[in-house]
Amino acid sequence: MARLALLSVSDKTGIVELARSLVDTFGFRLISSGGTAKTLMAAGLPVTKVSDYTGSPEILGGRVKTLHPRIHGGILARPDLEGDRADLAANAMEAIDLVVVNLYPFEQTVAQAGVTLDQAIENIDIGGPTMIRAAAKNHAYLTVLCNPHQYGSYLQALGDHDGTIPLSLRQSFALAAFRHTAAYDRAIVTYLTETLPGDSEDSATPHSALPSTWDLQGQRVQSLRYGENPHQEAAWYQTGAVPTGWAAAQQIQGKELSYNNLVDLEAARRIIAEFVAPDHPPAVAILKHNNPCGVALGDSQLQAYQAALAADPVSAFGGIVAFNQPLDTPTAAAMTDLFLECIVVPGCGAEAAELLQKKSKVRVLILPDLTTGPVAMPKPIAGGFLLQNADTQMELPDQWQIVTQAQPTAAQLEELLFAWKVVKHVKSNAIVVSRDRATAGVGAGQMNRVGSVKIALEQAGEKAQGAVLSSDAFFPFDDSVRTAAAAGIAAIIQPGGSMRDKDSIAAADELGLVMVLTGVRHFLH
Structure with a gap:
């Protein structure tokens, strides 16, 4: 009897061409469901509907089509085992040789503006992942394809190996299938984590907290020539099926x-x-x-x-x-x-x-959307990784404390806000000197804050006269305040929180400087 192929795809790219080759060149019989069956019939291809093959109609508005023992028995059968052969015969089942399935476009659906939770839920595929996983598990006996890009290599292998598929290729397709379903499940979890009112793993955890489990999955955009250095291999990945951020930018x-x-x-x-x-x-x-x-x-x-x-x-x-x-x-x-x-x-x-x-x-x-970036920031360490929320806190000048006798002018407050926004993005220890809404000096990544202050002031030179200075973290001593004043700095903005804040404030008062405490630290390592 001719071999049996099950075709049930959401993305119908290349499916007619694949099916025609299976029938005309390799003598397969086709079973299919829903829209895929309609597409193949419209192309004049002989196809048996899944409902006719199983003897069970599609029910629940199409929610249940392929969840049937005759389908999954055929996918999971091991024809070289006598017991499996007996079960197939006793239940009028046939072993399936090829499963071609891809899934409802969940990520594309939730990426649309105005999509509702109900619409997203209806685009969670059930039968598709079940068939893919079953076929991938049983790859020793059949082949699973979940991406139109695989069709060509599959047909070529059939032709090159007298209608058989080498185990190594079946293993490769099976691994791709498991990756496909894993990414699909991860997309669902990501969406529901952002949409539902809490983390179901810990009802006491507020919605804004980091989840108790966190996965990172990416699809390769391109291989890069090398990483930070020529001896390091590197590649670029996007984290969803729908390109966003730099993957969606136009070069x-x-x-x-x-x-x-x-x-x-x-x-x-x-x-x-x-x-x-x-x-x-x-x-x-x-x-x-x-x-x-x-x-x-x-x-x-x-x-x-x-x-x-x-x-x-x-x-x-x-x-x-x-x-x-x-x-x-x-x-x-x-x-x-x-x-x-x-x-x-x-x-x-x-x-x-x-x-x-x-x-x-x-x-x-x-890049039309400059503001949307990652919500969580992972950092690998040996044996695992660290995870933190992105530092996207809004700067709120009305919550700052002016702690010196000298009070800032409106112009100085505007300049302090500018310098504070910039220092947030300088590697710690970070110092920024600014004047006239432009940076004049930047001290970055030094092992002590005094060094960063000296670098920023030296770079600013004469522009430091009347300028403002921002620091990403508190001053542990008053030495940096005195150095800043000697260079002509008029106002300082820093988080505060040191045990010696009083010393820095007293030095600022002594030298006639304005000092503003934000109460927020912006380390960047």
């Missing part, structure tokens, strides 16, 4: 993105997201090795770019530039004078894009 010119490009681009996105709001003035951030070397606001985009570049033109060479507004022509023209690795903008006009083509190697990316 309009330039070389292929590298590992380091993507790391720097994400750091750039995070900092420029601080300045994305309706009617926000133009903002530009220039980054190098994950740290901002120049950030500025301006009355025009060109002014903001020029101020950011002037903050540290040496470090800006070969850097990443991020804009909070679509790129305009004058700014595009100005950037052609500088070697850059990447430019990221929420939009780009035709004339600006044409100007950038003069620097054909620079990577230009359009």
Whole structure:
């Protein structure tokens, strides 16, 4: 009797061509359900409906179609075992040789605007994962395909091996099938974790808490030439079936993105997201090795770019530039004078894009949504990983404490807010000096805060006169306050919380500085 293939797919790409080859070239018989059966019949292919094969109608509005012993007995049968052969014969069942199944588009459904919980629930596939898992488990006796990209290699193997499939290929397909169902279940859990009112594993855990279990699954976007260094292998993955974030960005010119490009681009996105709001003035951030070397606001985009570049033109060479507004022509023209690795903008006009083509190697990316990023941040350690919520806390100046006799002016408060938003994205220990809504000096990643203060002030030079200084964490001693005052700093913003806060406040009062405590720390390691 001709071999039996079960076809039941949501994504019907290539299914007619596969079925035609199975029937015409290799003599398979086909059974199918629902829309797949209709598609094959419309193409003139001989197909038996699952309901006719099992003798049981589809019920519950199509919720139950393939959940039947005749289907799963055929998938899980081991024809070389006498007991299994006897069970098949006694129950009028046939062993199934090929299972072709892919699943309801759950991730695509929940990615749509306005989707309801009921709609999402109805797109949770039950019969499909059951058949895939059963077929993958029994891969020693049959083949399971869950992706249209597999159809060609399957048919070629049939032709090359006299109608059989090598065990090694069946094993490969089975592993892909288990990955497929695992990713599908993970997508459901992710959606329900974000949608339902609590974590069912611990009813006492508030919805905002990190879950008691957390998985990370990705689909490879592309292999990268190497990682941070040429001897390290690397690849880029997206975390859902529907591309989002950088996987959904449009690269309009330039070389292929590298590992380091993507790391720097994400750091750039995070900092420029601080300045994305309706009617926000133009903002530009220039980054190098994950740290901002120049950030500025301006009355025009060109002014903001020029101020950011002037903050540290040496470090800006070969850097990443991020804009909070679509790129305009004058700014595009100005950037052609500088070697850059990447430019990221929420939009780009035709004339600006044409100007950038003069620097054909620079990577230009359009990312319309600059604000949506990861909610949780994993960090691998030996034997596991750490997980924390992303540092996306809103800055609330009305909750700051002004702890000195000197009171800030409205202009100083605006400058302090700018510097505080920037220091949040500088590697700790972090110090930022700013003036006129532009960074003047940045001290990053030093082993002690005094070192970061000295680096930032030395870089600022004369611009430190009347400027403000922000620190991502408290000052343990008053030495940095005195160093800042000696350089001309007029106001300091820091979290507070040191046992010696009084010493720093007293030094600020003695030297006539403004000091603001935020009550919030922004370590970034």
